[in-house]
Amino acid sequence: MNNFTFYNPTRVVFGKDQLKELHNLVPADANILIIYGGGSAVRSGLIDAVKEELSKGNRKISTFGGIEPNPRFLTLMKAIEQARKDGVDYLLAVGGGSVMDGTKFIALAAAGEDFVGKEEEILSFGFGGVPANKALPLGTVCTLPATGSEMNNGGVISNGHDKLFFHSPITFPQFSIIDPSYTMTLPERQVANGIVDTFVHVAEQYVTYPAEGRFQDRTAEGILQTLIEIGETTLNDPQDYDARANLVWCATMALNGLIGSGVPQDWSAHMLGHEITALYEIDHGRTLAMTLPAIWKVRKEQKKAKLLQYAERVWGLTEGSEEARIEEAIDRTEAFFGSLGVPTRFSRYDLGEEVVEKVIANLEKHKMTALSEHGDMTLDVSRKVLRAAL
């Protein structure tokens, strides 16, 4: 097992009707900015309910709506301006991954004087932590757990055709209220994307090479098994609270640092996926359903031991040659994504060979030339992966 530090101070308040705890979680005298996405949070009455809970204290309450999926730098700059102008001292994200990610960025930029006029620099840190020492405190009311943002300190921001990841030790939410009931009215497509996103978050931290992380492996396998068990149920019966609760808790656990502690991590499926979303506006989860199986096909030698473990422990495959078991496991993974209505090929989006060099050019631009747990996934390997997903 590798050395590691695990630290996650987010307080998760999970379950039915937990919004009633909001009043106890936000300082009673906060000057709070509620940040949300599209109109559905307003139409569903959630924003009003949030305001009502917050009005139980002596708080100044303002709102900023319109954070889009794949939150955009220029939109966030407007929120940052508003937060600075109003002297906001607490942020509350009400929404899914995009709103939560965007709120973390706002928290850094609105509080850190070093960043005034240099907000684009924050984005330039890529995978490195943002060197900020001040951020507004933030909490979330999470309506779509899939990105794991409700219990981690990272975010992904879009700017032009760039999609960039940032993180900082000071952008953990102080709390996240996670009520699985909020997901019941989501479009089926978004829930399916969330299941795939969660699945791939786990796979990126698990299908690498053996590193004697037994707790981490078993926990990763447990999440994958759970997603397979409840995936179709929760799509077919959105009112099944327990299925949703299990999906939601798995989504949070998949990307809060736990299963990746002390073991190698890949993330190449995400890096390729981000470029595909930036170029073609294909939903994040849907890009991963294309990139993950393609990576496994091209890199089955490098990932052999863990693919065999995955085949056995997640899919119960113990018979046949090693090659056959690995292929069957990849087939079943693609079939699982398919059962959720999520395609695994570019052709299903009427895209073909032309995507390969465009994505490669973007990977080069963003210095993604040595991806994967081994750092050996060159542009040429990425080219093969993209071709395998055509």
Next chain:
Amino acid sequence: MNNFTFYNPTRVVFGKDQLKELHNLVPADANILIIYGGGSAVRSGLIDAVKEELSKGNRKISTFGGIEPNPRFLTLMKAIEQARKDGVDYLLAVGGGSVMDGTKFIALAAAGEDFVGKEEEILSFGFGGVPANKALPLGTVCTLPATGSEMNNGGVISNGHDKLFFHSPITFPQFSIIDPSYTMTLPERQVANGIVDTFVHVAEQYVTYPAEGRFQDRTAEGILQTLIEIGETTLNDPQDYDARANLVWCATMALNGLIGSGVPQDWSAHMLGHEITALYEIDHGRTLAMTLPAIWKVRKEQKKAKLLQYAERVWGLTEGSEEARIEEAIDRTEAFFGSLGVPTRFSRYDLGEEVVEKVIANLEKHKMTALSEHGDMTLDVSRKVLRAAL
């Protein structure tokens, strides 16, 4: 799944040679009291190494040694007096569960003026959280993870023949340095006890009744499988770093709130075990090896569904009648404890029928008359359990 709150702000710094991080984890101007147990921490050079790291700042450093296994109230009172007298503002526990538990108690009593002269009251809260709003900050250098104390907010303190559990939201360690190498010089008996203790921590949160906590169940099963996989190896080859690392991380994960969130919990094996330790000074882990299988035998109807799940997923038992599978799973559990050299019967300690009413009297005294996940384990049921362990 039940509603829950999960909150655990302890920073875990895990792995080889992580003591070098200590200087960065404790405030540079702290007036720090190092708390430890027997002489082995001194003889091994660990206390000197800790002091050397701490001396890199401008800290005032003092020590308090002699915290015994099952830390005693009167010993802790001496440490509390010393901490108050010296104006200590930070505590560092260097040791295993007893030292860490004792340090949490010292943290509450030394900082909370409300408690001066009323320290025994702190103990009287039993399973309720201690209503303190002030505690000294504390960190740990953990040499024997088994109790989970390095990443939770509870502790067990002995006073006379009483053994009582306390917890408080303000007694999480700020950090815990966990270097599995420290466990390599431990007596085999202590390591074996730690494996059993960890196993039973998991079982108490898992073998209850089905509650749709799929992540929790899979993670619990993963810890149990790991303990079974590495138990004998780590006893036979103490120098096997990876085996120790897996044991140690499982021990921490078994009792940090994670697997018990949103699901029912039992803890009757611990409640009976605590009384047995208090009366007969049998090591904590060894009492659990007697009480857990006995509880399962007496309460196999109430726990039927989860015992069957345990039989299948942890031991791979899928053939035969339900009754036979459950019996086989209990047999294998006892055999596993036996393989670690830990007895599962009172007779192995030359104790017999006389223990039954003595333990029952103590349970009654401590109001442990409605134990288990159903709250239906009366003194009469406990009597049957004790007899099943004779």
